[in-house]
Amino acid sequence: xxxxxxxxxxxxxxxxxxxxxxxxxxxxxxxxxxxxxxxxxxxxxxxxxxxxxxxxxxxxxxxxxxxxxxxxxxxxxxxxxxxxxxxxxxxxxxxxxxxxxxxxxxxxxxxxxxxxxxxxxxxxxxxxxxxxxxxxxxxxxxxxxxx
Amino acid sequence: xxxxxxxxxxxxxxxxxxxxxxxxxxxxxxxxxxxxxxxxxxxxxxxxxxxxxxxxxxxxxxxxxxxxxxxxxxxxxxxxxxxxxxxxxxxxxxxxxxxxxxxxxxxxxxx
Numbered sequence: 001x002x003x004x005x006x007x008x009x010x011x012x013x014x015x016x017x018x019x020x021x022x023x024x025x026x027x028x029x030x031x032x033x034x035x036x037x038x039x040x041x042x043x044x045x046x047x048x049x050x051x052x053x054x055x056x057x058x059x060x061x062x063x064x065x066x067x068x069x070x071x072x073x074x075x076x077x078x079x080x081x082x083x084x085x086x087x088x089x090x091x092x093x094x095x096x097x098x099x100x101x102x103x104x105x106x107x108x109x110x111x112x113x114x115x116x117x118x119x120x121x122x123x124x125x126x127x128x129x130x131x132x133x134x135x136x137x138x139x140x141x142x143x144x145x146x147x
Numbered sequence: 148x149x150x151x152x153x154x155x156x157x158x159x160x161x162x163x164x165x166x167x168x169x170x171x172x173x174x175x176x177x178x179x180x181x182x183x184x185x186x187x188x189x190x191x192x193x194x195x196x197x198x199x200x201x202x203x204x205x206x207x208x209x210x211x212x213x214x215x216x217x218x219x220x221x222x223x224x225x226x227x228x229x230x231x232x233x234x235x236x237x238x239x240x241x242x243x244x245x246x247x248x249x250x251x252x253x254x255x256x257x258x
Binding site: 027028030031048049052053055056059060063108109114115116117118120121123124127128 | 168169170199201202203205206209210213229230234237238239240242243
């Protein structure tokens with residue numbers, strides 16, 4: 001199941017076109033996913049640093065969805081949506097897992113965690129994006145960046 | 148991604164090229180494991196040609212640093228782009244790593 005080439009578009013008065021696509025739970029789709037989203041940003045003339053940060057956050061969110069959400073189960077997919085509202089750019093990443101308690105993530109900058117080999121992904125997303133929300137279950141993240 | 152190693156003034160300098168991310172982290176780890184296996188006391192990592200680092204890349208660098216510290220080794224990172232240096236600042240890893248602007252300064256000062 002590979003739906004990278006197929007998008008579902010919708011439009012309303014307040015939004016630019018919304019694109020939705022699904023990818024299999026495989027790490028090799030990370031780069032393709034971020035490239036696809038960066039391609040959608042070309043027309044917005046976005047600063048390079050913003051593009052770098054959006055790429056990083058998309059790949060961190062999708063990686064978390066694949067690895068922690070879907071446990072790399074190739075039968076489960078990750079759904080990605082992106083759209084713009086004026087100069088606000090939104091990205092949603094949802095997996096088919098049970099979610100996690102996003103309120104109780106340890107701070108990776110604490111001295112007791114700083115040497116850990118993991119746990120920086122969501123922290124980076126929260127720092128680099130302008131707004132980050134999870135659904136109640138914790139299996140869908142919505143990120144917003146001002147362009 | 149590639150890692151080229153040279154010796155300058157008796158110090159090992161690693162030039163990493165490309166992206167340090169979830170895809171390339173194992174290769175990076177393997178390249179440094181060879182140096183760590185020899186208990187290389189001081190390593191300078193030049194980031195001039197590093198274009199992207201993600202959280203897996205940061206974690207790999209932390210692991211390499213921990214492995215070096217275990218035998219008293221030291222590692223310096225140089226020539227980071229502002230975007231990548233920003234990631235070290237945000238994650239407070241700048242406190243953990245010795246980060247210097249320029250490779251030559253890192254060499255001359257690495258007594």
